[in-house]
Amino acid sequence: MLLRVDTPDGPLTVKAGKLLITAPPLPARLAAFDLDAHERDVLGRFRQGNYYTGLVRLAGVPADLTVQNVGADTPYNLPPLPAAYAFSPSSVPGLHDVKYGSPSPVGDAAVRGAIVADLKRLRSQGAVDVSRVEFRDFSSHTPYELTVGAADIAAGFYRALNGLQGRRGAYWHGAAFHAHDSALLWEFTEQTLLPLLTA
Structure with missing residues (x-):
């Protein structure tokens, strides 16, 4: 396979036998990889x-206070999102x-504003006595936890997803292909993925 890479010194063409892709596997994020119809599907x-x-x-x-948001009338008492x-x-x-x-991507400034609004609402209801909110660090983990519906799972989605490994010389890695667990991802890397890449 041929890869055209833009570098600070100009375009570079790389000829590779295998390619490891670790980006979140969403077609919009992978447009530069020339996905075929099956991969896009x-x-x-x-x-x-x-x-x-x-x-x-x-x-x-108080430094030891935890405030947990719950939905009183939702499955598993999870809060209705965004929240x-x-x-x-x-x-x-x-x-x-x-x-x-x-449920949908939100800009960082909007999320920070919503967090402050949640705290003001909690204060107005007497739940917390917060007088000022100061962000010291903030990070977006979007996209996160890629999922499919039950019908797709029943129709063999994960067999099709795992069938992409090695197809067209591309190998895939990340939580969508295994689990949101660093230790399990490293185990998958060592026991499954590296043998495929070095074969």
């Missing part, structure tokens, strides 16, 4: 989660960890 079935996390200083809030999942003490004294989810 399989990968196009994914739905993406949208997850954000931050470290915040919450003036007036903060929880504010909990971090390992850094004086900072709380916040986790936020959304």
Whole structure:
């Protein structure tokens, strides 16, 4: 396979026998890889989660306080999204960890604003006495946790997804192909993927 790569010194053509792709396997993100119709069909079935996390200083809030958002009338009591999942003490004294989810991608500024609005609402209801919110760190993990529906799973989606390994010389890696667990991903890398790449 031939890859055209734009470098600071100009375009470069790379001839490779195998290619390892670790980007989130969404067709829109992989347009530069010239996916074929089968790859677009399989990968196009994914739905993406949208997850954000931050470290915040919450003036007036006790350092050991955890606030968990729950949905009283939802399956598993998960909060209806978009919403903060929880504010909990971090390992850094004086900072709380916040986790936020959304059914569709949201800009970082909008997520930060929604988190502050959630805290103001909690304050107005007497749940927390936060007087000031200061973000010390913030990160978007979007797209996150790619999933498919039950009908796709029953129709053999994961067989088709795993069937992409080695097809057209491309090998795939990441949570969508295994699990959102670093230890299990490293095990998959060592026991399954590296033998395929070095064969």
